[in-house]
Amino acid sequence: MNTQLTKTGNDTPALGYIALMLHAHLPFVRHPENDYMMEENWLFEAMTETYLPLLAMLENCVEDQVPLRLTLSLTPTLCTMLNDSLLQNRYLQHCNKMIELAEKEMERTAKTPTYHRTACMYHEKLLSCRYIFEQRFGGNILKGFKLLQDSGILEIITCGATHGYLPTMQLNPNAVHAQLATAVASYHSFFGRDPIGIWLPECGFYPGLEKHLATVGIRYFFTETHGLLFADPQPQHGVYAPVYCKEAPVAAFGRDAESSRAVWSAQEGYPGHPAYRDFYRDIGFDLDIDYIKPYIDPIGIRINTGIKYYRITGDDKQKKPYDRSTALRIAAEHAGNFMFNRETQARYLASIMDRPPLIVAPYDAKLFGHWWYEGPEWLNFLIRKIAFEQQSIKLITPSDYLHLYPENQVCEPSFSSWGEGGYSDVWIHESNDWIYRHLHHMEAEMVEAAKLYETPEALQKRTLNQMARELMLAESSDWAFIMKNGTMVQYAVRRTKEHIANFLRLLDDLKKNRIDANFVNLLESHNNIFPEIDYRVYA
């Protein structure tokens, strides 16, 4: 750790610290039964627009010797998909197809320089993505993130095994433990070490969760702002210093509302600036169907291609063409503004605190690049500006901060999440509440089975392990989130019901001692997450 601190220039004290945290997550979407599945595009879009640009940006920072410490949560579901050869091959096909489309677009826009420049930009970016993906990392970009962690740039943390929303699981502590223990084991298999921190799925915390975190070796987690502000007792430093939980020696870091608002607020946030690229105008919807058909859903459903020519433009109905150089200039200005505001914030806080304040700024990674196209560039400017244009604040990771300031107040953070309303309204809603009857039933049955089958036969063991996979996949908070938000609802309902039905069939077969090996084989190859899972994690 000390070596890393020296390397990144964090060994000299600062007036205040910023912990930038990016949460990278996608639900487990892998459909070998179909040659094409629209939902797999969630991964492909995120690869091209977020993960590969972030990786390239961080590698450039390393090359330019920019001192930097960043926290990144890579969820076990995302890691599994990034590591999966079927999805790697499909991404490469997708990337090649998009390169072909970008080439056609360069040709189509040859006589309109404004659009042609943008088409060239996409072409260049896609080529760069393919190069990094295929040539640099042989199709597995996890290697890139691992290298950055090993070189002391990144602190990669984990999440719940399948991003299960833990406050709804607290009725069955074994289910909570299984999500956490499986996540830790999965992290170890990908990164060759144990995680020291966790991004709780949906930032969902409930008092007592810290005991489970401590059991699996997690040393810190993040909470939404009010998780710390309503802690018992009220933390002396608010969200600007971590606290240790009452029930177990695990540190809680509270999210700073100001820095969150600056980046994400639809009203005040940077991404809404009229110079930035508009997300919604996409050639997948704009161009003639015969022209675009080879690049959208094979049955002709129009989808986003990622090629978009307009900027947000403001209140004008007529969108104006995107100008990359102007957008980058604004991104640099916004990075400077963000840094200035954090310096001011740190200066004020330092004047009334007995230690340098820590400003915790967690974001959904997909904001950078996917929703906010210039997000990776903004982050790049911010990192470099913090490194070279001022001296009062520094980037830090939570574990580095705890290393510098190991003495902290003991409090019990309150129940909270980062969802709308701050509690469980998103995941316990009239549109999705039907799932809990089934999830709780499955959890209880799984625990019972794990205790009952101490020395199972080989096929029984495989069945029990697959039951654990199906249960965890059904628990993904993404399905409830999608049902509540009203887009792609059919898919989320179908996935939830499939996992429940698979689990119940396996359980029934197990109880009746008539296991269908073909069914187990099929499920093992289809829902192949956590190959090393041990169902006894539920016992």
Add this chain to the structure above:
Amino acid sequence: MRPKHSVPCQEHTVDVDNGTTAPCAESQSPQNAGQQPHDSIVFTGQTRYQFSTDIPRYYNKTYLCVLARNPNQVFVYWDLPAFFREKLKRDRDLHGTQLILRLTEVLSAAHGADYLPERYDIELDSECSTLHVATPHAPVCYALSLGITTERNTFRLICRAASAAGVPQHDLHEQAQTKEMQTGDVRSKNPLPYRNDNTVVNIRSVNEPYARRAIAAEDRIRPATITSWSTSPGKW
């Protein structure tokens, strides 16, 4: 479903397997029965195989579960064997038997010695199996039980929720009405307004107004009473 304040009455346990009553016991775990309809899915491309989406609607056991949703609501679901539901329907018509969900405040150290915990009863339809209940106080814990009342107003317990629902502090809900907190969900650019639709049962006709507390920067970092400190137990 008409909410009403409960009247103190003697508690018994109803044995749903034979309809007799017995002393109170803990609620049981869920199991299965019935079918839930599934949606039709449009597949794109060649589909080589497909998994079933047929799942039970109920698990045909006797239990009650509660989850805190926010400082104003708890979500409750329960299950009763099909024959027991049928019996309830008959008894309601013949004897005025009413299925009741009872919420009882759990006393904590924060309450004074002379504080009397409040109790609320919600009359339920025998077909109903989930409910979002608007709770009047926060932060507070509620113990929930499911039972029946007869014409003599005796509450007979069917089952209790295995754990109480801890409703969190209320202040944030007030803030959630402001734009500031609506930006908290980074995954939703257009957050929907807080919804209080007709599936929510208010157990008080008039909710008491709660004091708003703006959390200004100064407020956030104001000195608080510190009861204990700790150093990290290991080397970072």
